[in-house]
Amino acid sequence: MPQGQPSVVPQDGLTTRQRRNRPLVMVHTGTGKGKSTAAFGLALRAWNQGWPVGVFQFVKSAKWKVGEERALRVLGASGEGGSVAWHKMGEGWSWVQRDIAESEDAAREGWEQVKRDLSAETYRLYVLDEFAYPLHWGWIDTDEVVSVLRERPGTQHVVITGRNAPQPLLDFADLVTEMGKVKHPMDAGQKGQKGIEW
Amino acid sequence: MPQGQPSVVPQDGLTTRQRRNRPLVMVHTGTGKGKSTAAFGLALRAWNQGWPVGVFQFVKSAKWKVGEERALRVLGASGEGGSVAWHKMGEGWSWVQRDIAESEDAAREGWEQVKRDLSAETYRLYVLDEFAYPLHWGWIDTDEVVSVLRERPGTQHVVITGRNAPQPLLDFADLVTEMGKVKHPMDAGQKGQKGIEW
Numbered sequence: 402m403p404q405g406q407p408s409v410v411p412q413d414g415l416t417t418r419q420r421r422n423r424p425l426v427m428v429h430t431g432t433g434k435g436k437s438t439a440a441f442g443l444a445l446r447a448w449n450q451g452w453p454v455g456v457f458q459f460v461k462s463a464k465w466k467v468g469e470e471r472a473l474r475v476l477g478a479s480g481e482g483g484s485v486a487w488h489k490m491g492e493g494w495s496w497v498q499r500d501i502a503e504s505e506d507a508a509r510e511g512w513e514q515v516k517r518d519l520s521a522e523t524y525r526l527y528v529l530d531e532f533a534y535p536l537h538w539g540w541i542d543t544d545e546v547v548s549v550l551r552e553r554p555g556t557q558h559v560v561i562t563g564r565n566a567p568q569p570l571l572d573f574a575d576l577v578t579e580m581g582k583v584k585h586p587m588d589a590g591q592k593g594q595k596g597i598e599w
Numbered sequence: 600m601p602q603g604q605p606s607v608v609p610q611d612g613l614t615t616r617q618r619r620n621r622p623l624v625m626v627h628t629g630t631g632k633g634k635s636t637a638a639f640g641l642a643l644r645a646w647n648q649g650w651p652v653g654v655f656q657f658v659k660s661a662k663w664k665v666g667e668e669r670a671l672r673v674l675g676a677s678g679e680g681g682s683v684a685w686h687k688m689g690e691g692w693s694w695v696q697r698d699i700a701e702s703e704d705a706a707r708e709g710w711e712q713v714k715r716d717l718s719a720e721t722y723r724l725y726v727l728d729e730f731a732y733p734l735h736w737g738w739i740d741t742d743e744v745v746s747v748l749r750e751r752p753g754t755q756h757v758v759i760t761g762r763n764a765p766q767p768l769l770d771f772a773d774l775v776t777e778m779g780k781v782k783h784p785m786d787a788g789q790k791g792q793k794g795i796e797w
Binding site: 422429431438441442443450469472473476481482576578579582584585 | 679756
């Protein structure tokens with residue numbers, strides 16, 4: 402990213418400093434790879450600033466993101482940067498879980514926890530990993546999410562990942578990146594491999 | 600990413616295990632955010648597997664990616680995962696540097712180092728950050744890069760980031776993700792901020 406100049410200077414009565422430090426809602430969506438990995442990369446920057454980081458995994462399977470989890474836990478415990486808290490919604494379920502009702506309840510519980518933490522200003526960066534799925538599926542109400550995010554106090558940045566992020570969330574977000582799949586080894590018959598997919 | 604089944608089983612005479620462990624060349628390109636952050640997220644997975652990771656920064660400025668660098672250095676030194684080596688091409692120059700010739704030489708020197716390391720199988724994951732720029736600018740010959748990558752020995756994964764990755768590299772790569780900018784705060788007059796942009 403070039404550092405660059407903003408293309409427009411808004412007439413919002415804010416100073417550059419106030420505008421610069423405005424808390425952001427970021428969405429990584431699309432069918433390509435890199436949505437979650439980029440969010441965890443962002444967590445490295447937050448950690449480096451000494452910010453408390455909260456990760457909420459809304460979709461889980463046995464081997465996904467174990468690398469990111471271990472790395473962020475080691476960093477959080479290193480005492481050199483910010484703290485890291487890692488939350489897994491409904492340990493043991495996954496999006497291929499047959500018992501949908503249980504996943505739906507777990508996702509809602511996760512969102513309730515996020516709301517409590519936003520209200521208490523527990524973290525400065527929230528990674529709501531795969532959160533777009535329960536929104537897309539209608540398990541959690543997108544309008545409520547936008548409303549809670551709009552009203553969140555203090556300086557709390559939120560990054561949300563997952564395919565099919567609902568349009569009202571995209572409209573509200575400050576930053577949206579669409580990860581598009583151009584080419585993937587699975588299309589050529591290759592399965593996922595350790596160190597790359599997990 | 601769903602774990603999924605490959606959509607095609609190739610007739611290449613390889614076993615699933617051989618195919619699964621095939622070394623990959625990955626490219627993150629496009630105008631959106633997340634190209635580099637996703638590559639550093641990938642480095643977390645490699646670190647977790649105990650792989651030696653080599654990062655080569657082909658574009659540098661004073662405050663870019665300091666968070667990722669510090670995090671990966673702390674992880675590499677933790678003794679819990681793989682090692683991390685961080686190379687900055689021509690310390691002190693940046694892409695806004697006026698002395699283009701110096702940058703061009705530094706980029707070429709960086710590529711020579713990458714070639715030596717690939718030949719010696721020094722790392723198992725190479726992050727060639729912003730490497731697409733010197734290719735796009737013609738400072739380094741894309742055909743030579745493709746040829747070196749094609750002939751690299753052993754199991755060495757390579758991820759290349761940057762806008763405008765040349766077509767022959769995209770054609771050769773196993774995995775290409777296009778990060779598309781849908782919405783960015785700079786468009787609304789906001790400048791970059793710590794913890795988010797660096």
